[in-house]
Amino acid sequence: MPKYAADMPPPDCNMPLHAWLRTWLTRLLKTLGLLALGIALLWAGLAIWALQRGPTPAQQQALAALRNPAATPASLAQASPQDGFVALWLLARDVPAEQQHAVAWQDVEHFASYRGDAWPAPSERFAELTPQEHAIWCRVWDEQPCLQRVRADLPHFQAQIQAHQALLQRIAALADYGYVSQPFVWRMDTPLPSYQHLFYPATQYAVQFWSGQPEQAMHGLCRHTDTVQRLLQGPHSTLIAQMVAAAQLRQSAALLADMLYHAPQVQAPSNCLQAFAAQPDHAQSLCDIARNEYQFSLGALRHPLPSWARDAFLEGSGLESGPQHSRIRRWQRILIALLPAWGHERTLRRLSAPRYAWVCTPEAQQALSQADFAQLHALGAAHAQAIAWQAACALAPRACLWNTGEPIFAAQPSYPQRLHDREATRRAIASLLWLRMQPAPAPAADASALQAWQALFAQRPAELHLPGSTPKITTLPDGTWALHVPLHDSARATALQLPFAPPAR
Known part of the structure; x- marks a missing residue:
C-alpha cells in the first residue's frame, strides 16, 4: 500500500479525484490561514508591546545627542x-x-x-x-x-x-x-x-x-x-x-x-x-556629521530606494572589505532593497539613533582629539547595535536591518583621520605664519641654521601643538627646507610637505 504525507488523506476509492483534491486544498488553505493569523497576532503583540515600552534609556540618550541645534x-x-x-x-x-x-x-x-x-x-x-x-x-x-x-x-x-x-x-x-x-528633503538621492x-x-x-x-x-x-x-x-x-x-x-x-x-x-x-587659526573643538565636527548622517539615514528609510541604489544593494556592490563582508551582510542589504519603505516614525528614530550618537559621547570626542583611532574603533565596536530580536523591529524592519553591524565611522576610520589631518594642516600653516613673525634665530655653537629654525619651531605656542601630529622642519633631497606633516589618512599621501624658507628681513 502506498504511503501518504500526514496532511494528505488517502483518497477514498469511491471518491472522485477532483473531490479529493478539493478536500486536500481546503485543509491546506485552512492550515496556511491559521499560520498567517498566528504570525499576524505575534506581530501585533510585539508592535503593541514596543509602542507601550517606548525608547530605552540608551536610545533616549542617543536621541538627545542627535538633536540638531541648527534650524533648517x-x-x-x-x-x-x-x-x-x-x-x-x-x-x-x-x-x-x-x-x-x-x-x-x-x-x-x-x-x-x-x-x-x-x-x-x-x-x-x-x-x-x-x-x-x-x-x-x-x-x-x-x-x-x-x-x-x-x-x-x-x-x-x-x-x-x-x-x-x-x-x-x-x-x-x-x-x-x-x-x-540643507532644505532639501533627506533621501538617498538628495542632491548636492x-x-x-x-x-x-x-x-x-x-x-x-x-x-x-x-x-x-x-x-x-x-x-x-x-x-x-x-x-x-x-x-x-x-x-x-x-x-x-x-x-x-x-x-x-x-x-x-x-x-x-x-x-x-x-x-x-x-x-x-x-x-x-587652530580650532580647539575640532573633534566636534564628527558629531556634526553624525547628526546630519542620521537625518540622511532616516530619509533613506522613509522613502523607496532609487533604482541605482536598489540595484547596488541587490548586487551586493559597495560592501566594505573585512570581516563584516559576509553572506549575512549581503542578505541584509537584499532585504533592505526588497522591503517596502514603511516604518513607525518614532521607532525609526530610536532604532537608528545609537548607530550615530556614539561619536558625540565625551569618550569618542576625546579619542578623536587625541588621534587615538584604535580607541575610537573600540568605542564604535562597543556601541554596535545588534538587531537581536528587538520587539521594535516589528514596527520598522528596514531600520533594524539598516542599523545592524558596526556603527558609523567604526568601519570607516579614514573619515575621522581626515578630520584630524585637516586640523593638523591648519596648525601647520599657523605655525609657519608664527615662524615668519619671529626674529631669525642665531645658531648655537656647532649648530646649523636649519637646527636653529628647528629649535625655534619646537618653541611654538601650545595652541599650535596637536596630539597625534608630529610636524618637523626637514631638508628635502634638493636641499630646500619643508615642514613635514605626517598624515593619518595615507590613502593618497603619507605626509604633507609644505615648503619653508626663512623670511627676508
Whole structure:
C-alpha cells in the first residue's frame, strides 16, 4: 500500500479525484490561514508591546545627542539673510540675482514631490558657468604644484580667469554668508551643491600671484579658505561637505606655503591668521556629521530606494572589505532593497539613533582629539547595535536591518583621520605664519641654521601643538627646507610637505 504525507488523506476509492483534491486544498488553505493569523497576532503583540515600552534609556540618550541645534528653513519666507544655501546651490547657474531665491526654492519644492531617477532640476534651464577646460585648473592632488603649473603657462591661465569672471565673482560673494543650510528633503538621492566649484579660486590666486600681486593673492586665498571652512563646517554640515572642506583646506595650505616660499619678502596678510587659526573643538565636527548622517539615514528609510541604489544593494556592490563582508551582510542589504519603505516614525528614530550618537559621547570626542583611532574603533565596536530580536523591529524592519553591524565611522576610520589631518594642516600653516613673525634665530655653537629654525619651531605656542601630529622642519633631497606633516589618512599621501624658507628681513 502506498504511503501518504500526514496532511494528505488517502483518497477514498469511491471518491472522485477532483473531490479529493478539493478536500486536500481546503485543509491546506485552512492550515496556511491559521499560520498567517498566528504570525499576524505575534506581530501585533510585539508592535503593541514596543509602542507601550517606548525608547530605552540608551536610545533616549542617543536621541538627545542627535538633536540638531541648527534650524533648517521650511520655506523661502523662513530663509535667513546669513544662509548661503541659495548662493551655493546656484553657484554654477547663470540665474539673475533677482530670481535666485525663487528659482532655488522651486528646486527644493520640485524635488520633494519628485519620484524617479535623474531628477531634472528646474534651475537647469539656466546656462552653465562651469569652465569647459576644467581639467587644466588646479586640483587638490595634482602632482605638479599649482604655482608651478600656472607659471609654466601664465598667459593661458590669465585668459581662463578673465573668461570666467562671472563664476569667480559668485564664489567670492559667498564670503557674505555665515552658513549653508540643507532644505532639501533627506533621501538617498538628495542632491548636492556645486562643491567642486569651490576649488577653482586656487588657480585665480595663483595667476594673481605671478601677475605681480603676491600680497593680494594671499589675502584672497585666505579669505576664500575662511569662507569655505565657515560654510561647510558646523551644525548643518554633512559628511561630504566636511570632506570637501578638508580637501579645500589642504589645497589652500599647499598653495599658501608655496606663495610664502616664493615671496619671502612679503608679510602674510592678517586674515591668513584667522583662516588657519587652530580650532580647539575640532573633534566636534564628527558629531556634526553624525547628526546630519542620521537625518540622511532616516530619509533613506522613509522613502523607496532609487533604482541605482536598489540595484547596488541587490548586487551586493559597495560592501566594505573585512570581516563584516559576509553572506549575512549581503542578505541584509537584499532585504533592505526588497522591503517596502514603511516604518513607525518614532521607532525609526530610536532604532537608528545609537548607530550615530556614539561619536558625540565625551569618550569618542576625546579619542578623536587625541588621534587615538584604535580607541575610537573600540568605542564604535562597543556601541554596535545588534538587531537581536528587538520587539521594535516589528514596527520598522528596514531600520533594524539598516542599523545592524558596526556603527558609523567604526568601519570607516579614514573619515575621522581626515578630520584630524585637516586640523593638523591648519596648525601647520599657523605655525609657519608664527615662524615668519619671529626674529631669525642665531645658531648655537656647532649648530646649523636649519637646527636653529628647528629649535625655534619646537618653541611654538601650545595652541599650535596637536596630539597625534608630529610636524618637523626637514631638508628635502634638493636641499630646500619643508615642514613635514605626517598624515593619518595615507590613502593618497603619507605626509604633507609644505615648503619653508626663512623670511627676508
